[in-house]
Amino acid sequence: METENIHLNRENLADAMEVVRVLIEKGEISSNNSLYEKYMDRYVKEIVDTMGEQWGFEVVKSENRKKIYFSAAYDNILWGYTNERLRSKLKVKNNEELYCHLFALLCMIAQFFTESLDYDLTYLKVEEWEQYVTDKAKAIEETSSAEEDSDDLEIRFSEAAKYWLELPDIKERAVAHQQTDARVGILIRLARVLQEEQLLKLEDNRHIYLTDKFESLLKNHFGMAGRKEEIIGYIRNIDDMEGINSA
Structure with a gap:
């Protein structure tokens, strides 16, 4: 007492x-x-x-x-972002488009961090991010087990991959004119939203540097407890899964 x-x-x-x-x-x-x-x-x-x-x-x-x-917490109505609030923040129209943004974000994380959450990059070029997302999306489309794996991870990766690959592949004009319906345009928009949240720094629309805040939340946020390594490992190993399934 x-x-x-x-x-x-x-x-x-x-x-x-x-x-x-x-x-x-x-x-x-x-x-x-x-x-x-x-x-x-x-x-x-x-x-x-x-x-x-x-x-x-x-x-x-x-x-x-x-x-x-x-x-x-991600789904906390008072403080966090529900799907509806995330769509509003990212200016997307539906969950399919939202999943595409989340998939791109997870790809970025998988480029920066190893499965043990150690830094793998100092900075990331937007063009390399776009190519990485495209490669992973193509691998998912060619992997027969993608739907099953994505359901387990609570992200509809197959829908995100399909949406991404249907986007126009326009580079310089998308950046210059902020064309958000192109692949690189979506990445720039996502990066700017994350920059507003002080999670990364976007330099000249070309280079991305993560902040201490991003790293700290990724490694310690209870909302991803027990999931971080699994999700990063899934993204990194999509290409290997494709080879296994096609063997």
């Missing part, structure tokens, strides 16, 4: 509420902010984490330990 009183005293509760408020408003708190140290207090952290369990969010520490980030 005494421990509970310590955990829930007025000062600790007020500090926890302020930490959550700022995280919701700004998405992150740096180590040079006094609230960072307050969150590091074991009792304040326990209150914040309990609030997160009840309200569907998590506080994630950066890989370099210099920031904490607000991370909402």
